[in-house]
Amino acid sequence: MKCAYCGKETKGTKEHIISSAILDLFPECYLTYDGLRKKVYKSDPMIKDVCAKCNNERISYIDSYAKKIISQYFTQKYTDQDTVEIEYNYTMIQKMLLKYAFNDMRSHKDDYSYFDEEILHFLMGEKDNVPKKYITVLCGLAVNVSPVPDALLGNLKLQWCKDPIIYSNSVIRNIDYETGEIFLNDDVKKLCFDDLKLSYLFRFNSAQFLLMCWDKCSTKIRKNNIILSFQYPYYLMKLEDKKAKLPVCTNGFNYHSFGFINAKWDLLFEVDLMRLAAYGGEYKLKEIYEKEWEKEEEKIKKKYSR
Numbered sequence: 001m002k003c004a005y006c007g008k009e010t011k012g013t014k015e016h017i018i019s020s021a022i023l024d025l026f027p028e029c030y031l032t033y034d035g036l037r038k039k040v041y042k043s044d045p046m047i048k049d050v051c052a053k054c055n056n057e058r059i060s061y062i063d064s065y066a067k068k069i070i071s072q073y074f075t076q077k078y079t080d081q082d083t084v085e086i087e088y089n090y091t092m093i094q095k096m097l098l099k100y101a102f103n104d105m106r107s108h109k110d111d112y113s114y115f116d117e118e119i120l121h122f123l124m125g126e127k128d129n130v131p132k133k134y135i136t137v138l139c140g141l142a143v144n145v146s147p148v149p150d151a152l153l154g155n156l157k158l159q160w161c162k163d164p165i166i167y168s169n170s171v172i173r174n175i176d177y178e179t180g181e182i183f184l185n186d187d188v189k190k191l192c193f194d195d196l197k198l199s200y201l202f203r204f205n206s207a208q209f210l211l212m213c214w215d216k217c218s219t220k221i222r223k224n225n226i227i228l229s230f231q232y233p234y235y236l237m238k239l240e241d242k243k244a245k246l247p248v249c250t251n252g253f254n255y256h257s258f259g260f261i262n263a264k265w266d267l268l269f270e271v272d273l274m275r276l277a278a279y280g281g282e283y284k285l286k287e288i289y290e291k292e293w294e295k296e297e298e299k300i301k302k303k304y305s306r
């Protein structure tokens with residue numbers, strides 16, 4: 001077979017879809033659930049089409065950076081009251097997400113022609129530190145503001161999906177504040193961006209990254225970036241910024257239903273506040289459950305240590 005990166009004829013070595021170094025940070029998440037194939041398995045998600053040289057030498061610097069940034073900021077959970085400011089290297093963030101998307105697409109036998117020689121050289125070139133203008137990355141904090149504890153719906157700290165649904169408008173039309181009844185917006189459309197070739201959404205515990213890959217010759221990228229940064233609760237990452245204050249990008253619905261991106265003005269965010277107020281300002285049962293779960297999780301971490 002041909003190596004997916006350098007193209008040389010070779011015997012494939014196993015390449016993790018998401019770096020093993022990141023999986024090592026979350027040993028309690030020891031099962032893999034493949035939603036597309038509807039399969040659960042115990043081993044790590046991997047693909048076997050990369051030569052030893054690319055795997056161990058050419059692209060491994062990306063894994064080192066990924067481990068560094070995730071372990072520095074995102075192994076802990078946050079509340080919506082926390083202020084989280086991160087320092088980041090934009091080029092490395094682009095490379096990390098592109099690599100994972102590329103791995104995932106190959107593992108699903110998707111059309112990955114977007115990953116042409118230019119992108120592959122970018123990924124293999126450790127010294128190449130000029131980010132790609134036709135790639136956009138947004139980042140936000142994933143915070144569980146719902147009354148449902150995380151572990152109740154599965155220990156889903158690491159998730160990713162291709163082409164997340166980005167809503168063009170609020171999915172709730174209005175709220176009756178007297179009764180608390182909500183009325184859905186039935187015809188809310190998915191926002192279709194001009195010249196979008198592919199997109200991915202990643203969750204690394206308390207962080208979410210949205211990767212948007214545009215047509216390389218597109219003249220609409222600037223306009224699309226403005227739409228994304230003004231309409232959605234995410235921070236638009238850029239080369240000039242080294243630091244970012246991350247907004248909370250999840251609500252009670254899309255925290256547990258991964259793959260949906262709601263507009264900033266979505267009334268779902270209002271519903272969260274309303275629900276919390278109805279509970280008297282805190283979710284006591286959730287807190288008790290989560291404290292107990294933390295103890296359980298320590299045991300699982302030991303049992304499945306990597």
Ligand SMILES: [Zn+2]
Binds near residue numbers: 003005052055
């Ligand atoms: Zn290779």
